[in-house]
Structures are given as structure tokens and as C-alpha cells.
Amino acid sequence: MSAATPRPPLTVLLATPRGFCAGVDRAIQIVERAIEKYGAPVYVRHEIVHNRHVVERLKRLGAVFVEELEECPPDRPVVFSAHGVPKAVPAEAKTRKMLYLDATCPLVSKVHVEAGRHFDAGREIVLIGHAGHPEVVGTMGQLPEDAVTLVETVADAEAFTPRDPARVAFVTQTTLSVDDTAAIVEALRRRFPAVAAPHKDDICYATTNRQEAVKAVAAHADVLLVLGSANSSNSVRLVEVARRAGAARAHLIEDAAALDLAWLDGAAVVGVTAGASAPEVLVQGVIDRLGEAFDIDVDEVDAPRETVSFKLPRALTG
Structure with a gap:
């Protein structure tokens, strides 16, 4: 009986920080808590965050995703997504005497x-x-x-x-x-030399931190994988940043099933990160898939941890 073909070696560099930011975590918690408090269904106007896996999990818990308030019955709670809504939306909800919870990122x-x-x-x-x-x-x-x-x-x-x-x-x-x-x-x-600027950058700390982490990893990676959905702005930006930083073979993937192992032909080092709306379980799924095909050595790039957190609405904490 012949010996099994040895798996080729592969170093996996995990970018830090990656994945959920405080605003995403808060928004998801608002939907979960609303379902616990008010029962299912709880309606959510627009995807709560731009990640298919997150949306599908919340659907299984009892969330119903809609695009406009007119799709919501007036006697059920509705959550506004983390991306924010025009002023006309809460105004309409008040007119219809709806119970609404605003998950807009602070x-x-x-x-x-x-x-x-x-x-x-x-x-x-x-x-x-x-x-x-x-x-x-x-x-x-x-x-x-x-x-x-x-x-x-x-x-x-x-x-x-x-x-x-x-x-x-x-x-x-x-x-x-x-x-x-x-x-x-x-x-x-x-x-316009007199243009008024924000007191502090509007691009959020999480977006900035994840882009800086990708730049650090891209410099050492033959291939870079970004976990995130195609409609996630921050995830798409991570791929662009990676390519500019030297990782020409950077790919946005929804999950491990979307990983084409042919992308790794000839690669010795692969970088892995996740957009701010992508759960860590997706990163682990990619690591597991890589471990099936390669003899992997996982190295988490050291960086300061994020400690930001945002309070939930009083209606869900009282």
C-alpha cells in the first residue's frame, strides 16, 4: 500500500483586527434581542448588515427582511439597519404608530x-x-x-x-x-481652502484598522482572501487595498465553499481577513478548508485589539 501524498506546506497569515466591528455587533444584537422580547416575526428594513450568512441566520431566528415599511404589518416591531435611514422613514413609522428600533451605527x-x-x-x-x-x-x-x-x-x-x-x-x-x-x-x-472638515475622520475606526491590517499582511502574502459579501462596501474596499499593497492575487469570497484552491497554485503564504460584517466562523471555515488541502501553519499577525462597544437601545435593556 503506497503512502499518502504529503500535503504541501502553506503559511496562513490572519489579519488583526478582522471581522465584526462594534456597530455590526450592536445591530445584530438588536435584532436578536427584539426577537427574544417581542417574539417572531420581527421585521428588518433592509439587510441589517451586508452579509448573507448573518441575514440567513437571523431569518432562521424569526427576522423578516423587507425593503420598505409598507411591507411591514403595523402591529410588529421593525428594526432599521446599521447603515442608517432617511429621516422620512422613522417619520412614517411614527405616523403608522409602529414600534421601531434604530440599529444605525453610532x-x-x-x-x-x-x-x-x-x-x-x-x-x-x-x-x-x-x-x-x-x-x-x-x-x-x-x-x-x-x-x-x-x-x-x-x-x-x-x-x-x-x-x-x-x-x-x-x-x-x-x-x-x-x-x-x-x-x-x-x-x-x-x-476650496476654507472647506469645513469633520472634527474627526468620518471613515470609522474599524474600516481604517482593517485596511491597515490588510496592508501589513499583503506585503508578505502570495494570495490574500477577504471574507465578505459582494454588497459589503468595507469588504470590497479590503480587496482593493490588498491589491494596491502588493497582493495582486486578492479575492473576495462569501465563505469556504467559494474558495478555489487553484488560486493557491505556487503560493507559500496566504493572508486571510474578514470585512466588518463577516462573522469569525467564516474565517475558521476557510482555515479548515485550507487545512484539508495543505499542511498549514497559522500565524495571527499581532496588532492592538479593538475595545469599542456601543450601548443597545433602552427599549431592549429595560
Whole structure:
């Protein structure tokens, strides 16, 4: 009987931090607690976070996902997603006397407050973000229709023509590429030296930290795998950041089943990370799959741990 073919060696570098951020963790807990307190079904307007596995698990617990309030019965609770909603949505819920719970990430709410302050101060607002993303829709929906101009690229920033160049402010989507956003901000500041900026970067700590962690891993990896869904902005950005940092073979995958082992041909080191809405169980699934095909040595890249946490709504803690 011949000996089994030895598995080729493979070093797996785990990026730290990775996976769930405090805003995602809070949003998921709000849905779980609402189901515990009020029973099923609990309705959720839009995907609570952009991850298929998270959404499917919550469906099994009793969550029903809809796109608009008109799809919700008035006698059941409804949760607003972590991405935030236009002001018209809670206003409609109040009119219909619905019980609603707002799972908007506090760091997104901070951007809403900033935009409101700029508007009250008479400034024209530039929102740096991606058209159609729920967070952008929610932020633009905080103010009258002509109060906010969406800018997606440096070219957009160069073409933007304000009513008064001396009264301009900018805010940003929280899940953007740090480097791309810096280039857009530089263009705005060059054109409008008096532009009002956020007191603290709008791109959230979790997005920034995960991008920095990917840069550290990409420098040493032949292949880099990002766990996350295709509609997750922060996950897509991680792939872009990885490629720019030297990991030309960077791939976004939903889970271990989506991993094509042919991608690893000739690779000695593979980096693994997860977007802020991707659960750690998906990372473990990829490690397990790699362990079936390779003799793996797992090395977690050392970095400071995140300690941020956000409180749940009082309605769920009383």
C-alpha cells in the first residue's frame, strides 16, 4: 500500500483586527434581542448588515427582511439597519404608530449630526461616498434634496461647482478606502481652502484598522482572501487595498465553499481577513478548508485589539 501524498506546506497569515466591528455587533444584537422580547416575526428594513450568512441566520431566528415599511404589518416591531435611514422613514413609522428600533451605527449617526450642523450653518455639503449605498441614501435623506452633493471620485471633486466657494463642507461614508478618500479630500481642500472638515475622520475606526491590517499582511502574502459579501462596501474596499499593497492575487469570497484552491497554485503564504460584517466562523471555515488541502501553519499577525462597544437601545435593556 503506497503512502499518502504529503500535503504541501502553506503559511496562513490572519489579519488583526478582522471581522465584526462594534456597530455590526450592536445591530445584530438588536435584532436578536427584539426577537427574544417581542417574539417572531420581527421585521428588518433592509439587510441589517451586508452579509448573507448573518441575514440567513437571523431569518432562521424569526427576522423578516423587507425593503420598505409598507411591507411591514403595523402591529410588529421593525428594526432599521446599521447603515442608517432617511429621516422620512422613522417619520412614517411614527405616523403608522409602529414600534421601531434604530440599529444605525453610532458612527453613521455622527455623520448625520455633522451634516445637519453644516446645513444649519448655511454651508453647502459634499458627501464623499458611493451612489446607491444605503448609508449614502440615509445620509442624504437627513436634509432637503438640494443640500447635499454626492462626490464619488477625484474627477467629481474637480467638477463640483458650489453656490458659494467660501461656504462648503464635506462629510464621508464611513466604509470608504482611506487612501481614495484622502485624494478626494485633497482635491476639495485645494479648490476650496476654507472647506469645513469633520472634527474627526468620518471613515470609522474599524474600516481604517482593517485596511491597515490588510496592508501589513499583503506585503508578505502570495494570495490574500477577504471574507465578505459582494454588497459589503468595507469588504470590497479590503480587496482593493490588498491589491494596491502588493497582493495582486486578492479575492473576495462569501465563505469556504467559494474558495478555489487553484488560486493557491505556487503560493507559500496566504493572508486571510474578514470585512466588518463577516462573522469569525467564516474565517475558521476557510482555515479548515485550507487545512484539508495543505499542511498549514497559522500565524495571527499581532496588532492592538479593538475595545469599542456601543450601548443597545433602552427599549431592549429595560
